[in-house]
Amino acid sequence: MFGRINLNKFENSIGGAAIIIAVFSVLTKILGLWRDRLLASSFGASETLDAYLAAFRLPDLVFNTLILGAFSSAFIPVFLAYWRKDKAEAWRIVNSTLNILFAVIFVLSILIIIFAPWLVRLIVPGLSYYAQSLTIKLTRIISLSILFFTLSNVISSVLNSFHKFLAYSLAPLMYNLGIIFGILFLVKTNLGVSGLAWGVVLGSFLHLIVQLPSLFKTGFVWRPLFSLSAGVKEIFLLMTPRFLGLAINQVNVLTTTAIASFVASGAIAIYNLAFNLASVPVGLIGVPLAISVFPVLSQSYAAKDEQVFASKLSKTTRQIFYFILPLTVIFFLFRKEIIEIILQTGLFTKKDSFLAAQTLGFFSLSLFAQSLIPLLARAFYAQHNTKTPVYAAVLSLIINILGCLVFGKTLGVSGLGLAFTLSSFVNFFLLYFLLKGHGLGFQKRDVYPILKFLLLSFLTGLLIIFLKFFLASMPNLMKTAIIILAAISFYYFLSLIYKIEEAKKLKDFLKFFQ
Secondary structure (H helix, E strand, C coil), X not given: CCCCCCHHHHHHCHHHHHHHHHHHHHHHXXXXXXXXXXXXXXXXXXXXXXXXXXXXXXXXXXXXXXXXXXXXXXXXXXXXXXXXXXXHHHHHHHHHHHHHHHHHHHHHHHHHHHHHHHHHHHHCCCCCHHHHHHHHHHHHHHCCHHHHHHHHHHHHHHHHHCCCCHHHHHHHHHHHHHHHHHHHCHHHXXXXXXXXXXHHHHHHHHHHHXXXXXXXXXXXXXXXXXXXXXXXHHHHHHHHHHHHHHHXXXXXXXXXXXXXXXXXXXXXXXXXXXXXXXXXXXXXXXXXXXXXHHHHHHHHHHCCCHHHHHHHHHHHHHHHHHHHHHHHHHHHHCHHHXXXXXXXXXXXXXXXXXXXXXXXXXXXXXXXXXXXXXXXXXXXXXCCCCCHHHHHHHHHHHXXXXXXXXXXXXXXHXXXXXXXXXXXXXXXXXXXXXXXXXXXXXXXXXXXXXXXXXXXXXXXXXXHHHHHXXXXXXXXXXXXXXXXXXXXXXXXXXXXXXXXXXXXXXXXXXXXXC
16 A cells, blocks of 8 residues: 555655545544444433533543643644754753643642532533432543543644654544443443443543654653743743633533533433534544644744745645535435434434434534634644634634524524534634734635535535435435445546546545555
């Protein structure tokens, strides 16, 4: 597979990095779908699954706010700037930030374990006493996982700075394997339902271990440093606005979870399972491209090369639109079939599937916004501007909360999906117009290709509707597989006819496997 390709050179290119991330994202998402299918079939849309998914809220609040996203967006530009000037100081910055963050997260993990009973009752007030007690127990176990994730995320940021995306992309795969091991084996031991949480801890440990060899190859040596040097202070200062933005996102999640706990038993499970499915195209398209281009944007900004910055941002934007628009059509038109094939098994009933399909339908409408938000936000982070995305996040939070209160009451759990979609639209358009105000938004030459993508996606949708009617008598799985394959081929064929540049990326992808 790699006979004609220099893997290091391929990994260091934006397209190559995106392909590596995307390939392993596909594998990770497949495992993630299997994980969710196992959870749905084993527990259904029940209080037990509600409790398990709610148990992530407190650990996620701490980790996602302080570390995930906040750290990498601040660390990479600073680290690269110091690496250009003083490599020894750059490594000292890595050691100090790693040690300081681990110490902070350790203390916060202890606090979660101690105060879980009070905090959980605030997060899921609508759950029964049994479900709240189980949530408390699982929360305490899962809080251990963020210690491993903290170390792992610092390592990921270092590897991303060096354009080393292979181990970074493999880590989430190992995380899902740990969770699946918990579902299949640990739950059946004396641990019982607690085995689900211990599977999360195992997965986070594997997430860390798999990246260590690549880290050591970069020349990193661990030192017990806790120095608040100028570089470390700059990272933490840049993290602060991003921290606020992520805190807003977590408040968003907590609010949705709290409202869902009052909607109905199993609402938390249905919402999360549908959201995970809608996140598949975002994780395969939007996130890999945003991550792979971020170091380049940071480097071009540090070099004061606005032309390269704008060009890379424009090109990546078009790529995301090209891939995500047809997937939006596919997910919306196949929302019922997707839920039935992946989740409707075991204890997950037809009624659960109907509600999940409705929710997935609303989520799918904002796939383009969800996929572009990570890129637009990183365009600001690369400029050391972590404040602007916060403003967009605040308004989108308000929209989501109001939407959850209104639509959750009238439409049930699917209304929560509609509220999320509306808030995603607000977040995207605010980031776009604010970025455009800096002269770095989408360029005029991007409009025509994006309109082409919309036209081709519309035609693909018409083909799907026709084939669904024509093949209505076929078994669900076979029909869905045939039509999706035909739709993707049709979209690609039209792309070649219209001589769309992004279609060439598919050829490069296929050549990678020759």
